[in-house]
Amino acid sequence: MSSVLRKPVRLGLTPSDIHTNTDLRLHNTLSLPAKAEFFATFHSVPELLSILRWTEQHELPLRILGGGSNVLMRPLVSGVVLRSGMRAIQPLNNDGSHCWVAVDAGVNWHDWVVASRTWGFGLENLALIPGTVGASPIQNIGAYGVEVADCIEHVEGIQRSTQQWHRWSANDCRFGYRDSLFKHELADDVIITRVVFRLSKHFQPTLSYGPLQSLQEQHDLTPEQLVDAICRIRRSKLPDPASIPNAGSFFKNPLVSNQVAQSLLQQYPTMPVYWQPNNQAKLAAGWLIEQVGWRGRGLSHAKMHDQQALVLTTDGNASLADVEALQVAVQGAVMSQFSVTLEPEPQYFG
Numbered sequence: 001m002s003s004v005l006r007k008p009v010r011l012g013l014t015p016s017d018i019h020t021n022t023d024l025r026l027h028n029t030l031s032l033p034a035k036a037e038f039f040a041t042f043h044s045v046p047e048l049l050s051i052l053r054w055t056e057q058h059e060l061p062l063r064i065l066g067g068g069s070n071v072l073m074r075p076l077v078s079g080v081v082l083r084s085g086m087r088a089i090q091p092l093n094n095d096g097s098h099c100w101v102a103v104d105a106g107v108n109w110h111d112w113v114v115a116s117r118t119w120g121f122g123l124e125n126l127a128l129i130p131g132t133v134g135a136s137p138i139q140n141i142g143a144y145g146v147e148v149a150d151c152i153e154h155v156e157g158i159q160r161s162t163q164q165w166h167r168w169s170a171n172d173c174r175f176g177y178r179d180s181l182f183k184h185e186l187a188d189d190v191i192i193t194r195v196v197f198r199l200s201k202h203f204q205p206t207l208s209y210g211p212l213q214s215l216q217e218q219h220d221l222t223p224e225q226l227v228d229a230i231c232r233i234r235r236s237k238l239p240d241p242a243s244i245p246n247a248g249s250f251f252k253n254p255l256v257s258n259q260v261a262q263s264l265l266q267q268y269p270t271m272p273v274y275w276q277p278n279n280q281a282k283l284a285a286g287w288l289i290e291q292v293g294w295r296g297r298g299l300s301h302a303k304m305h306d307q308q309a310l311v312l313t314t315d316g317n318a319s320l321a322d323v324e325a326l327q328v329a330v331q332g333a334v335m336s337q338f339s340v341t342l343e344p345e346p347q348y349f350g
């Protein structure tokens, strides 16, 4: 990344739908100060292609942004920051037990969860996750025992290195825990234009996660009631980025071997452990952070949230360096007490 923004004049006139020197503070939920050299929104695939051509003619880097709820924004983002303004929802097929629906990348995630019950079920537990449909496959968003991968048929987009439109089946996407192909081999190479979901026509709620277990008794539970319950739980636990800037869970729950988890359990018998297939165990990053005393503590303008130790918040005036200093301090404390590595969930942008 160049640290100096080019003067737009050097590139000649930009198309009218490409803005220059755009403030990105309102485009990231940690409210980090940042500027984009160029900022563009596309409303159709031909418009996207013409922006891509312009970007290539000028040999500019390009990054795609959704709602900015899972990024660590660098102060100067050189090249073009692109957003999808495409917001169509189109039912494709229905075989009596499932319905397939194509949803454009620019649709707000929660709006889609609420709308999805017109066609089928399966997304209820993912209500109120901030961001866009286009970003949902990137880290395979998940909450309360459900991952978006469970309902994805395929992902469509443009692969920049091959300049080709492409369709990735759920299998191709190699979804994992907060992970997919789009974070590895295809990182920054794909512009997702729409996602095709496969919704079940039968409502079979997932209620195994702690706070949802009380709903198991409710035999006439409706999808609307489940979405409402999820929204209530989330509002009571997680700070709203509109009033307290944050990016949700700042660290992933670490995966360790069964052997490591067993030996930690001997030392810390109350430690929560979620046993996984393949001889693995997931530890609760929030619990580890609490144990090392960082819940409710901060450095400079950044702090680990009082009610939810896993959420890093800012006071709206934090720089990226403030956030990184706190990240390193928390990682160091967890490493020295538990010998466990905490990996941040948000990705650098720019």
Ligand SMILES: Cc1cc2nc3c(=O)[nH]c(=O)nc-3n(C[C@H](O)[C@H](O)[C@H](O)COP(=O)(O)OP(=O)(O)OC[C@H]3O[C@@H](n4cnc5c(N)ncnc54)[C@H](O)[C@@H]3O)c2cc1C
Pocket (backbone or CB within 6 Å): 029, 063, 064, 065, 066, 067, 068, 069, 070, 071, 084, 105, 129, 130, 131, 132, 133, 134, 135, 136, 138, 139, 140, 141, 142, 143, 190, 191, 192, 193, 238, 239, 240, 241, 246, 247, 248, 249, 347
């Ligand atoms: C309060 C709060 C709670 C949260 N809770 C959860 C939770 O429960 N579960 C969970 O999994 N996450 C959670 N998150 C994280 C976040 O909401 C999700 O990761 C979400 O999918 C990010 O969407 P976005 O549109 O904001 O993506 P952005 O933050 O804008 O982008 C994230 C990444 O996706 C890429 N990207 C975005 N759009 C596209 C596209 N169209 N094509 C290709 N790449 C793209 C970006 O380049 C970037 O690398 C939470 C965040 C907050 C602030």
